[in-house]
Amino acid sequence: MTTVAPTRDSATAHAGPRRGGSAWWLYLLLIIGVILLVGPFIWMVLGSIKTTGELRQVPPTWLPKNPTLSNYTDLLDRLSFARFFLNSAIVAAAVTAGNVIFCSMLGYALAKLSFPGKRILFAIVLGTLMVPAIVTFMPLFVLVANLGLVNTHAGLILPFLVGAFGVFLMRQFIGGIPDELLDAARVDGAGEHYIFWRIVMPLCGPAIATLTILTFLGSWNSFLWPLVVANTEDMYTLPVAIALFATGQQETNVALLMAGSVVVILPVLIVFIFLQRYFTQGIAMTGIK
Amino acid sequence: MAWSFALPFLLLFTVFMAGPIMVALVTSFTDLRVTDIRNPLSVDFVGLENYLAVLGDARFQKAAANTAVFVLVGVPLTMALGLAAAVGLNQGIVRFRTFFRVGFYLPVVTSIVAIAVVWRLLLGTEAGLINGILAGFGIDGPGWLTDERYALWSIIAMAAWRNLGFLMVIFLAGLQTIPGDLYEAAEVDGANLWQRFKGITLPLMRPTLLFGAVITGIGYVQFFEEVFVMTEGGPLNATLSLALYAYDQFSFGNYGYTAAIAFILFLAIAMLTVVQFRLFRTEA
Structure with missing residues (x-):
């Protein structure tokens, strides 16, 4: 990891033609x-x-x-926007936790351990990035319906607890951790689980930050699945609520829609402005390899 | 040992990703309907019937044509704008660099549904901001989303607006791997700005451009939320996308039929990706 930083910096310093101002x-x-x-x-x-x-x-x-400010008070009083906000937050937090833990674990196995079928497994997982969401969502709906999870938080969360993007990101990053570090711990008698949780994960700060932000964002903004699974208002997430009010039968209240859109966008905006480095870093991490 | 790290992921992945893909493939050859949902194994195989019915449906053909236009115009447009922004920011801009980057990237992180709601109002025929500005210049703006001739183009413009920041960041990272000495040497040899862009930037950016084109293409083939919120596929199916068409069929309970559309969509993505790899292949 430390060997990467200087080359990047020097590349940046010479980036592009510059002649004075x-x-x-x-x-x-x-x-x-x-x-x-x-x-x-x-x-x-x-x-x-x-x-x-x-x-x-x-x-x-x-x-x-x-x-x-009456549009905002209306959102809370007349529509249960606090509830939609909470639903969005619960789903996004759970999905993010699942991705960070499970994708890091597989990422570690793929990067640092050897087992039969490793390459094929990685190829299959990556291949699913090309599968459109519309392919899986009908079988997923039948599955979730038969598990009795339609219109529950579990139904909204379970199908998205793991994803190919997280595996790719974590495998790339963990691959950059020097083997000597892990071997030294092994010599001292540390088990693989100890090494993973106490040595590897603490070194993955930037990658975990990026994965957390991108996964949370993806879940917060997701639409198709919650649209199908959340049937009653008390299970709506923010995007579903807004889309259904925007396209509903009753006369749409435009001002209320604008306020609702602000409520969806504002938290993301604040987080983005403070952590924008991690957004762009994540793209660079996965894109230019 | 390694399997204990892989197991939790594999379990969830098999049940919620790999399994459903296989089920969808099998279902696309059956007459599964919403009424069979409690007993999905009792369905009959109908061979290629769903696929033939889909391909023969006029609404599907319209949706496929719209999706093709959306991808073939939208991807190059978004890439050109993203590349222009990246090259602009890479010309030794020091002041406000972060401000520009944040500004350009802003639409990427915001909910597509919220953006579609705002743009629907922005593009409104009478009280919309854009026609309001046009009226200031004495121009009578059209119904951007209600006129069959403009609706799809308006959605393409919105998609390019939303996604160009994503490509800008990818392209910026790519530009920074090009050694500055190359530009300096070319400048000494008397190459002008355009010649340097064509002779150095474009060829060395091929892998990055390919990556951007593939990612954007996969996303654009599936465009859904924009038209769901802004036009519901109208007017007169002018903005009906393949994903929206599939979703409609799902709502009607035609699950086997939905699966067939989904796999046609999958095939389209695979084909597009192959074409892009050929298009951007680095000549040895």
């Missing part, structure tokens, strides 16, 4: 790009404190004339 037009283009990408979010946040009347107004406004 950068051209102003480059900054201008980048600023226009950022405005186009971030603008809709600003419009959403401003829209969430407008009244429905103002949102339906022609021409549309940017700044709210009579800012109000």
